Amino acid sequence: MEMDNVYEIVKDTSELQKQNHKKCRGSRCLVSITVGLGLICVLLLISVILQHIRILSFGDKQGLFFMSTELKNWSDSRQYCRDRGADLVIINTEEKQRFISSFATESVWIGLSDTEDEGIMKWVDNSPLKQGFWDESEPNDFGGNEDCVVLNPGRPIMNNWNDLSCSYTIHFICEK
Known part of the structure; x- marks a missing residue:
């Protein structure tokens, strides 16, 4: 009985992996990755700029x-x-x-x-x-x-x- 439960869990996990793999295929996945990397680049650029500029009150x-x-x-x-x-x-x-x-x-x-x-x-x-x-x-x-x-x-x-x-x-x- 326990082996049947383990088999069902493994089978369900395998099905979820297949579904997730189908969701992130081709151009949609590439666009998501590109947008994510673009946002990281923008945040890094802002960080570098802020390190070099000091706004100070005088x-x-x-x-x-x-x-x-x-x-x-x-x-x-x-x-x-x-x-x-x-x-x-x-x-x-x-x-x-x-x-x-x-x-x-x-x-x-x-x-x-x-x-x-x-x-x-x-x-x-x-x-x-x-x-x-x-x-x-x-x-x-x-x-x-x-x-x-x-x-x-x-x-x-x-x-x-x-x-x-x-x-x-x-x-x-x-x-x-």
């Missing part, structure tokens, strides 16, 4: 700051930001200096240079530098090759800017 405003994963010179960094509707970050207050320094983990280009008029530091929006957060004895190359400004997070927060040659390839921060 004061009473919302700001979008992008910390690059690529190394670029100052001009290419700026172009990268501009191609995405942003520009290199402008740090024109103590509050913003503290904020940007708090999440920069490596040296990064900021939107300050004297590439247009030697010795006259200007932001990427052409506004003049009113307050700087220079490292000790910086800037030290007015009139030379160090025309672009980098923020060094390893230095004291209120004194971590350095002028460098714009050709160095480092990370950068875009602001929108």
